[in-house]
Amino acid sequence: MGSTPPAFIGAEEVEKHLHRASLLLPALEAALANFSAGAAGGVVQPVRTVLPVPRHSGYLGVMPAYSAADDALTTKLVTFYEHLKDSSVPSHQATVLLFDPSNGTLKAVLDGSVITAKRTAAVSAIATKLLMPPFAEVLCILGAGVQAYSHYDIFTELFTFKEVRITS
Ligand SMILES: NC(=O)C1=CN([C@@H]2O[C@H](COP(=O)(O)OP(=O)(O)OC[C@H]3O[C@@H](n4cnc5c(N)ncnc54)[C@H](OP(=O)(O)O)[C@@H]3O)[C@@H](O)[C@H]2O)C=CC1
Numbered sequence: 328m329g330s331t332p333p334a335f336i337g338a339e340e341v342e343k344h345l346h347r348a349s350l351l352l353p354a355l356e357a358a359l360a361n362f363s364a365g366a367a368g369g370v371v372q373p374v375r376t377v378l379p380v381p382r383h384s385g386y387l388g389v390m391p392a393y394s395a396a397d398d399a400l401t402t403k404l405v406t407f408y409e410h411l412k413d414s415s416v417p418s419h420q421a422t423v424l425l426f427d428p429s430n431g432t433l434k435a436v437l438d439g440s441v442i443t444a445k446r447t448a449a450v451s452a453i454a455t456k457l458l459m460p461p462f463a464e465v466l467c468i469l470g471a472g473v474q475a476y477s478h479y480d481i482f483t484e485l486f487t488f489k490e491v492r493i494t495s
């Protein structure tokens with residue numbers, strides 16, 4: 328680690344800068360295009376490593392990535408647990424580490440839970456923009472947790488539905 332300690336950017340601050348998931352759309356569309364371009368797109372993103380924690384019905388996912396276009400080096404660490412007894416603990420918790428790609432110094436530790444909620448919904452919205460039949464008028468959401476809220480927010484911002492059905 329360099330002499331300057333990494334910045335810590337908590338959930339509230341991430342939320343402040345990312346109050347709408349749709350703010351992510353241009354960057355994510357570019358990132359998806361770069362990823363899909365293969366080697367020419369300059370994205371190195373190995374398949375996520377998932378470490379099971381069977382004693383506690385949990386998993387730890389490690390998700391490193393480098394983007395040459397953005398010169399960005401990062402890793403997301405995400406834990407996800409089934410059947411948590413304490414309902415105040417979210418089923419999914421994440422942290423994003425941001426490195427200086429020129430020398431490997433850790434620059435920032437960011438709350439990854441808000442990022443995960445908004446990024447996942449924004450990518451779903453991009454896919455939906457391309458695939459949704461023009462006559463679709465009902466939005467159906469399975470589950471009523473974190474992702475349901477973030478998907479509801481961006482889908483109702485970007486598209487028009489006559490009805491929203493949520494089942495959980
Ligand atoms: N691809 C990606 O990048 C990501 C994918 N995910 C995935 O998205 C899903 C939702 O995540 P998240 O919203 O954070 O999780 P939450 O735990 O916040 O919410 C899950 C919701 O699903 C409900 N549920 C569970 N089982 C069923 C079922 N059989 N039928 C209908 N509803 C059900 C739960 O209800 P109850 O509380 O009553 O059990 C709860 O409302 C998970 O599968 C998660 O792994 C999440 C983050 C990123």
Ligand SMILES: O=C([O-])C1=[NH+]CCC1
Nearest residue numbers: 388405407419421443
């Ligand atoms: O990408 C992610 O954060 C996750 N995918 C499935 C569980 C969490």
